Amino acid sequence: MPRQVREASTKMGLRLLEIGAEVFPSAELELYRDLVTTGRAAGHQPLAFAVVARSLGVPLQEALAAYLFATATSLTQNAVRAIPLGQNAGQRVLRKAHDDVAAAVERVAHLTPDDFGAVIPGLEISQMRHERQRARMFMS
Template sequence: MGQQLTYSDGLAIRFLYEGVDLGELDAHLSAQLLPRQLREASTKMGGRLIEIGTEVFPSAELEAYRAMVTTGGAAGHQPLAFAVVARSLGVPFEEALAAYLFATVTSLTQNAVRAIPLGQNSGQRLLRKAHDDVAAAVEHVRHLSWDDFGAVSPGLEISQMRHEWQRARMFMS
């Protein structure tokens, strides 16, 4: 929560809400997501969200992002697609960011329940604790600057890059 979700995804969502150019944010995310698997996962999920969002929650801004992605002018990252949909629906920034962060934590927890095995009860306890962590992350993102955008632990990124070369993986990144 205190690394990539806050300093990359969280700040990207905040900057979009503040009016920073969508194409610029998309390019920065592409450059900052060093592990190939993370970049591909972000754009794969973002692309699906753009397609679904265009059908279910159509808006001029989402259609413009879709056009940028279709023509190769943008990659279509998940946090930006989510933020475009949320903002076009009038969801306030703090609520949108909290929803995005909690959805991500929920997905990771579900994977842990299946992979470790963590167990359903432990998974639910983790999700309850995550509420406090999400609230703290939302507050923290409000106070960060452009210079903080993409500031994540090199050790975490190196581990993520090593992961793509493992022989067997349980989940698609």
């Protein structure tokens, strides 16, 4: 992953752990937050989300669906501002995303550990190029 994406993910992960520990205190969250703050775990945002969900007893499929839909929502919000897409079109995109999220959750159920870490090289190359541009619309 490009440096910019890694750093953003760990900052968001730590913030999520801080909020989670305050709102939903648990021994699991405290332990993981301690590992992150002492540098023994990176604390990337998806992992922090998983620890929060697990500590709350959220079933895996529900946690995956919530995470994926939150990601779709975030990307749609960016598109509404950047394209501009428009609020109504953004809502239509999110409605359509429900079916895609359900399909993705189903697909994840059939993945193996060998699939962990699969990436889209073109996206990562674009992210690395973005990191070095003189002017950017959004900073990660």
